Amino acid sequence: MASETKKGGGIWDTIKTVFYALLIAGVFRTLFFQPFWIPSGSMKDTLLIGDFLFVNKMAYGYSYASCPSVIIPSIGLDIDAADICGWADGDNTRLFGSEPARGDVAVFRHPVSGRDFIKRVVGMPGDSVQMRNGVLHINGTPVQLADGGTFDEIAEPQGPQRLRPRCENGPVGEGGTCSKTRQIETLPGGSTHAILNIATQSSDNTPVYQVPEGHYFMMGDNRDNSSDSRVPNIVGGVGFVPFENLVGRADRVVFSSAGRSMLFFWTWRGDRFFEKID
Template sequence: MASKSEGGIGETVRTLFWALVIAGIFRTLFFQPFWIPSGSMKDTLLIGDFLFVNKMAYGYSRYSCPFSSPGFSPCPVDGRLFASEPERGDVVVFRHPTKNVDFIKRLIGLPGDRIQMVHGVLQINGQPVKLEDGGQFAETYAPQGPQGGLPRCANAPVGEGADCIKPRQFETLPNGVRHDILNIVNDGPADDTPVFVVPEGQYFMMGDNRDNSEDSRFPQSIGGVGFVPAENLIGRADRVMFSSAGKSLFYIWTWRMDRFFKAIE
C-alpha cells in the first residue's frame, strides 16, 4: 500500500508533467514569448520590451516548435501548414536563414518586389516611400539591457547620462502602414544599395533603426540576413506586454509602465 507521501509525490509529478505538456502545446500553436535584446527596432521596440508572438498569424512550419534548429525540429512539417500570407509592414519574428537565432524585423519587401535604398530613403518598385518629419527620439546615453550596449547618437559625442538624440521620421509604405524610423546618417553602408529583387517564396526584412540593424540589406555571406524564406517565419508581433529598461525584470524601478500592453504599429 502506497504511503500518503508517495501518493503526494506521484500527484505532483503528474501535475508538473501535464503542465509542461499544456505549456508546450500553447507555445507551439499559439504564442511564443520574445524579449527584445537589441536596438534594431527602435523606437517601435525598445531593449527590454517583452512580447508574445502570434504564431497563428502565418500558419506553422518546422520552426514553430520550441528547440528547432536548421538540422532538427520536433515538428515534422514540410513547408507551412494553414499558411496565411504576411502583409507589408508587419513586425515579424523569424528564424535567421543560416544561424539558429530568432530575429525580429519589419517586413518591407514581398515576393517580386524591387527594394533599394537611395541616400537613406527606401524605394519600393522604383518609388520612394512617403516620409514625414517626426521630431526627435531622445534616450539616456547609458548601458542598456543585460548586454550593456551603448546607443548611437546623432549628437555624439555625449557623456554618460546625457541625452542621446536621433532624428525620427514617419514612413508610410505603399499599403498605408505608417510607422516610425530612426536614421542618424544618410551616407552609411546601407543607405545606398543595389536593387534587391525579392525571390518567390521569400521576404525582405529591415529594422526601424536604419543605421543599427542587421537585416536583408546585408547578404548572409557577410553576416547579414539576406532574403528570408517563408518557412522561417515564426509569427507576428502585435503587442508589448511588459517593458523594463534595466538589466533584470526584477529591477522594478526600471519598469516602463507606459509600454505595458502597448500595440505594435
C-alpha cells in the same frame, strides 16, 4: 507501509503534474503565442531594449519554425526548433499558411543561425528593393517620408547586455541626451511607422534586391543599427527570409523594463505596458 505508499504516490502525482503543465505550456507556445524579449535596439523606437511581447503564431500558420527553441547558455541547454521539427523543413510551405502584410513586425528564424530575429516586413515576393541616400525604394518608387521630430534617450548601458545606444548628435557622455532624427515612413499599401537615422553609412545606398517568390525582405526601424535583409546571410546578415521561417506577428508590447532584470521594478516602463505595435 501505508505512509510509504502515500509518500511514493505523492511524488508520482507531483511528477505527473509538472509533466502535464510543461506539456500544456509547450502546446500553447507551439500553437498560439511565443514569448519574446527585445535584446537589441534595431527596432527603435517601435520596440525598445527590454520590451516583452507575445508573438501571435496563428497569424501566418505553422511550419517547422513554429516549434519552440529552448536555449539556456548558462547550463549548456540548446534545443533548436529544427531538432524537434526539422522533418518539416525544406519545402517552404506552411499549414494553414497566411501571407504577412507589408509593414508587419514579424519574428522569424535566421536562415543560417536559426536564432529568432524581429524586423519589419518591407519587401514582398517579386518586389525590387533598394536604399538610395537613406531612402527606401520599392519597385523603383521612394516611400513617403514625413518629419517625425527626434527620438531622445539617455546615453547609458541598456538591458541585460548593457548595450550603449548610438547617437546622431555625436559622442555623448554618460547620462547625456542621445538623439536621432525620427521620420514617419509610409509603405505601399498605407502602413506607417517611425524610422530613425544615425549617420550616413554604406547601408544607406545598396544594390537593387529582387525578392524571390516565397521570400520576404526584412528591415529594422533603427535603420543605421540593424542587421537585416540588406546584408546577405552568407556574410552575417539576414538576406531574404523564406516563408517557412516566419514564426509569427508581434502585435502588442505586454511588459517593458529598462534595467538589467525584469525584477528591477524601478526600471519598469509602465507607459509601454500593453502598447499596440504599429
